[in-house]
Amino acid sequence: MMIVGSALAMAGLILMPLVVVFHDAFAEGAGRYLQALTEPDAIAAVKLTLLVAAISVPLNAAFGVAAAWAISKFEFRGKSVLLTLIDLPFSISPVVSGLVWVLLFGAQGWLGPWLLEHDAKVIFAVPGLVLATLLVTFPFVARELIPLMQQQGADEEAAALTLGASGLTTFLRVTLPNIKWALLYGVLLCNARAMGEFGAVSVVSGHIRGLTNTLPLHVEVLYNDYDSVGAFAAASILAGLGIITLVLKTLLEWRVSGGLAGGRKH
Amino acid sequence: MAANTDDTLALEIRGISKQFGRFPALKDVSLQARDKEFLALLGPSGSGKTTLLRVLAGLEQPDTGEVRFGGEDFLALPVRQRKVGMVFQHYALFRHMTVAQNIAFGLTVRKRSEKPSRAEIKDRVAHLLELVQLEGLEQRFPSQLSGGQRQRVALARALAIEPKMLLLDEPFGALDAQVRRELRRWLRDLHERTGVTTVFVTHDQEEALDLADRVAILKDGQLIQLGQPNEVYEQPATPFVFDFLGQACRMPGLVEGGRLRIADWESEAPKDAPQGAVEVFFRPDEVAFAPADGAGLAAEVTGVAQRGPDVRIDCRIEGQVMELEAHGPTLPPGVAPGLSVRIKPLRPMVYPVA
Ligand SMILES: Nc1ncnc2c1ncn2[C@@H]1O[C@H](COP(=O)(O)OP(=O)(O)OP(=O)(O)O)[C@@H](O)[C@H]1O
Numbered sequence: 322m323m324i325v326g327s328a329l330a331m332a333g334l335i336l337m338p339l340v341v342v343f344h345d346a347f348a349e350g351a352g353r354y355l356q357a358l359t360e361p362d363a364i365a366a367v368k369l370t371l372l373v374a375a376i377s378v379p380l381n382a383a384f385g386v387a388a389a390w391a392i393s394k395f396e397f398r399g400k401s402v403l404l405t406l407i408d409l410p411f412s413i414s415p416v417v418s419g420l421v422w423v424l425l426f427g428a429q430g431w432l433g434p435w436l437l438e439h440d441a442k443v444i445f446a447v448p449g450l451v452l453a454t455l456l457v458t459f460p461f462v463a464r465e466l467i468p469l470m471q472q473q474g475a476d477e478e479a480a481a482l483t484l485g486a487s488g489l490t491t492f493l494r495v496t497l498p499n500i501k502w503a504l505l506y507g508v509l510l511c512n513a514r515a516m517g518e519f520g521a522v523s524v525v526s527g528h529i530r531g532l533t534n535t536l537p538l539h540v541e542v543l544y545n546d547y548d549s550v551g552a553f554a555a556a557s558i559l560a561g562l563g564i565i566t567l568v569l570k571t572l573l574e575w576r577v578s579g580g581l582a583g584g585r586k587h
Numbered sequence: 588m589a590a591n592t593d594d595t596l597a598l599e600i601r602g603i604s605k606q607f608g609r610f611p612a613l614k615d616v617s618l619q620a621r622d623k624e625f626l627a628l629l630g631p632s633g634s635g636k637t638t639l640l641r642v643l644a645g646l647e648q649p650d651t652g653e654v655r656f657g658g659e660d661f662l663a664l665p666v667r668q669r670k671v672g673m674v675f676q677h678y679a680l681f682r683h684m685t686v687a688q689n690i691a692f693g694l695t696v697r698k699r700s701e702k703p704s705r706a707e708i709k710d711r712v713a714h715l716l717e718l719v720q721l722e723g724l725e726q727r728f729p730s731q732l733s734g735g736q737r738q739r740v741a742l743a744r745a746l747a748i749e750p751k752m753l754l755l756d757e758p759f760g761a762l763d764a765q766v767r768r769e770l771r772r773w774l775r776d777l778h779e780r781t782g783v784t785t786v787f788v789t790h791d792q793e794e795a796l797d798l799a800d801r802v803a804i805l806k807d808g809q810l811i812q813l814g815q816p817n818e819v820y821e822q823p824a825t826p827f828v829f830d831f832l833g834q835a836c837r838m839p840g841l842v843e844g845g846r847l848r849i850a851d852w853e854s855e856a857p858k859d860a861p862q863g864a865v866e867v868f869f870r871p872d873e874v875a876f877a878p879a880d881g882a883g884l885a886a887e888v889t890g891v892a893q894r895g896p897d898v899r900i901d902c903r904i905e906g907q908v909m910e911l912e913a914h915g916p917t918l919p920p921g922v923a924p925g926l927s928v929r930i931k932p933l934r935p936m937v938y939p940v941a
């Protein structure tokens with residue numbers, strides 16, 4: 322009974338909003354839905370979202386791998402500080418993650434005047450969006466990799482070195498294949514968050530239509546304008562992204578746990 | 588295997604010390620291995636065996652000391668240039684590669700100019716698989732192998748680079764006694780065929796004494812004794828070595844004027860025995876039994892038990908209960924529970940009281 326009840330509650334909590342999103346998006350028919358998605362501001366928002374994700378996800382994947390590698394394969398001072406730093410974005414509000422950049426690069430910020438002099442714009446522009454997204458999504462890849470790499474230890478790398486492999490070869494042929502599924506999983510989560518992030522991005526965006534509105538911000542703007550169909554149409558893209566992520570995530574989890582079970586037999 | 592070794596020094600280790608933080612894992616260790624020698628590093632857990640191997644492989648840099656191999660300064664060479672084949676304590680096979688790919692790894696990562704052709708690599712892998720008796724398993728992944736098979740894959744992988752020296756870190760550690768004995772014999776054969784200078788880590792004294800040309804005994808990061816198996820077994824340098832290499836009985840004694848006195852029994856002291864109060868060690872199976880009116884330590888037999896081909900004889904000597912052993916299915920004459928006898932340690936070792 323309890324299980325059925327909670328399953329129903331879960332289904333309601335997750336499925337209901339999805340149904341509502343698509344129901345309202347198509348409230349005035351498919352034509353109006355398509356029109357809402359193809360208006361210039363919507364297309365700009367989609368493009369901007371893709372651009373921000375395309376920059377920040379690979380960067381964070383690289384940072385994440387580097388940090389996890391350093392933490393799990395080497396002994397050094399300040400390791401626990403680094404671990405705490407990686408977790409920081411999880412524990413602070415995204416709004417603060419955005420505000421940090423405003424304080425640094427905003428017109429009244431520390432580096433604001435200098436940026437003005439050089440005619441460079443960070444806040445209310447793409448660089449600010451990327452920075453905010455980077456900060457918020459920083460932990461995803463590293464958090465996914467650290468436990469796995471710690472469990473695997475550094476013996477295989479040591480073996481590769483004794484067999485004559487260079488550091489780079491060892492990384493590419495031993496380290497990377499051992500973490501590829503977990504890495505993919507982390508990238509997926511990172512990407513989902515990068516595309517869906519609202520709080521941090523909202524602070525640095527300035528909400529300039531067609532210029533600095535990412536999809537989530539676009540949804541909010543339309544909703545505030547009482548353009549319910551437009552808002553839900555845009556939201557349906559995010560919802561679709563969420564569903565795709567979920568499916569891929571499930572597939573990967575299956576892969577990762579299969580790989581772990583194989584590894585445990587060692 | 589002594590026949591196999593010649594007298595040229597291959598490996599020279601001088602004054603190696605290594606600290607992890609404040610913890611000294613190796614303290615001033617010096618030892619040499621001759622060309623083609625099979626050297627065992629023996630010591631209890633945490634004595635620094637793995638650390639020493641890692642220093643030799645170049646995976647750990649010592650704080651002080653010198654390592655030379657074939658006259659070359661080994662510490663100046665990075666890991667990948669040492670051409671040392673290492674078998675890790677937990678094998679460290681590449682889990683995402685097949686057996687064949689594991690073995691071929693050292694060949695495929697060579698510089699293009701030195702890399703063998705695909706066909707050559709295939710031949711070499713096939714040859715190594717035959718050497719370690721794993722034909723037919725080349726397409727398996729490490730997780731699909733038994734412990735003994737993994738161990739042999741790790742060995743084949745290390746041999747593939749034609750190493751100048753082999754380092755084996757407790758290769759039989761995780762295996763059961765039967766498999767251990769089989770692999771031990773096999774490893775000795777393999778060493779005879781390949782003749783690579785080998786340093787072999789174990790904490791199993793029987794394995795070390797059985798396999799090695801010479802045994803180095805480590806304790807708390809220090810080299811305690813180095814010698815041929817029979818030397819270290821018969822002349823342990825310290826009580827620790829005596830204890831570590833087999834069963835030990837110990838009693839207090841006194842050496843004066845070339846005589847050794849234990850309780851009420853006096854005999855000739857061993858050569859070079861320290862003067863004064865000593866600790867006397869002997870093996871429980873290296874004793875002679877005599878009737879109660881003969882010479883030796885007065886003892887009372889408290890129990891007798893058959894143990895495989897040997898007999899265990901429990902005795903009380905000077906209020907101390909000792910488990911002695913006699914070989915063969917029958918009891919020595921005059922020995923039975925409740926009787927008084929005399930016991931003469933045949934090869935007592937004496938050490939100064941710590
Ligand atoms: N990376 C390290 N950092 C800190 N201490 C270490 C490190 N590696 C080894 N030690 C310590 O050095 C000592 C020697 O370790 P080592 O692994 O050489 O022992 P061992 O003789 O191989 O033991 P075992 O038989 O259990 O494998 C141990 O006390 C261990 O805790």
Ligand SMILES: [Mg+2]
Nearest residue numbers: 636637638676
């Ligand atoms: Mg060890």
